[in-house]
Amino acid sequence: MGTEYPQPQPQSRPLERHRKWRDDLVIQLRMDDVPGDRIGEILLEVETHVHETGESPEEAFGPAKEYAKERATASGFTEVDEDDPDSTRLLLIGFGSFAGAGLYASGAIALGQGLGSFLGLPAWIITLIGAALLVALLVRLPEDLVRHPTTGAPLLGTSTLGRWIVGGLLALLGVGLYLLGGRLA
Amino acid sequence: MEWTRATLAQSALAIVAAEGTTYGYQILQRLEAAGFGKVKEGTLYPIFARLEADGFIESFWGAGEGGPGRKFVSVTDAGRDEVARLGQAWTGFDAMITALWKGGTT
Numbered sequence: 001m002g003t004e005y006p007q008p009q010p011q012s013r014p015l016e017r018h019r020k021w022r023d024d025l026v027i028q029l030r031m032d033d034v035p036g037d038r039i040g041e042i043l044l045e046v047e048t049h050v051h052e053t054g055e056s057p058e059e060a061f062g063p064a065k066e067y068a069k070e071r072a073t074a075s076g077f078t079e080v081d082e083d084d085p086d087s088t089r090l091l092l093i094g095f096g097s098f099a100g101a102g103l104y105a106s107g108a109i110a111l112g113q114g115l116g117s118f119l120g121l122p123a124w125i126i127t128l129i130g131a132a133l134l135v136a137l138l139v140r141l142p143e144d145l146v147r148h149p150t151t152g153a154p155l156l157g158t159s160t161l162g163r164w165i166v167g168g169l170l171a172l173l174g175v176g177l178y179l180l181g182g183r184l185a
Numbered sequence: 186m187e188w189t190r191a192t193l194a195q196s197a198l199a200i201v202a203a204e205g206t207t208y209g210y211q212i213l214q215r216l217e218a219a220g221f222g223k224v225k226e227g228t229l230y231p232i233f234a235r236l237e238a239d240g241f242i243e244s245f246w247g248a249g250e251g252g253p254g255r256k257f258v259s260v261t262d263a264g265r266d267e268v269a270r271l272g273q274a275w276t277g278f279d280a281m282i283t284a285l286w287k288g289g290t291t
């Protein structure tokens with residue numbers, strides 16, 4: 001070899017004109033448990049071809065979902081198996097979300113009603129446990145961003161703003177439930 | 186024709202081995218020129234993924250021509266060995282089929 005290839009520079013995104021195809025591809029790859037950095041690589045392959053040839057991704061790669069499945073299989077990833085430990089993790093996250101939301105809401109309402117305790121514990125502790133569960137799960141939302149294979153830059157935006165928004169909404173919800181509890185008292 | 190489909194991955198590997206380092210669009214052009222017809226990029230990249238998983242090629246990203254970047258592939262030593270092995274296997278297969286279809290015996 002011996003040839004030095006320079007690092008790619010940030011460029012316009014050819015797939016912005018084919019968002020639905022791109023989004024269908026990413027969603028199916030996620031469902032097939034393909035890691036974010038691998039998804040970034042697959043996206044960039046498509047973008048490069050679209051840029052160089054002017055072909056649409058559908059013309060060159062076929063339907064997004066079928067191509068995603070083919071890439072997942074070729075790369076050794078498969079759909080989430082029900083017996084897979086990752087599936088158990090997802091179930092726990094789902095259960096934790098449900099439990100956290102229930103405790104948070106119940107605790108906030110109980111506080112608003114002036115109830116000293118709830119489920120045998122001080123209402124403020126119930127609220128705190130629920131909030132802690134929800135925050136912990138928020139923090140654990142996928143860090144597995146779709147990234148550029150060499151620069152590491154997120155290719156589809158970040159989840160940080162989304163987390164702040166969801167966190168803010170949760171806080172507002174808590175205040176609303178507290179006030180609701182006061183009205184129900 | 187089914188034969189071209191059956192030998193596509195091996196042919197792509199052979200092209201990478203001949204070029205040393207190349208990229209998808211260039212391989213597609215070489216395949217078309219060799220008689221494979223218009224092979225889609227969507228067919229080639231899964232082949233790359235399998236060849237890389239088997240250790241026959243390596244890939245890396247470099248600058249494209251004003252675009253988002255370009256994925257280059259290069260052959261590994263194992264890939265070169267595989268091409269050599271395929272070449273020998275094909276020679277034997279070709280002799281066998283030729284003898285059979287022309288009514289002779291091996």
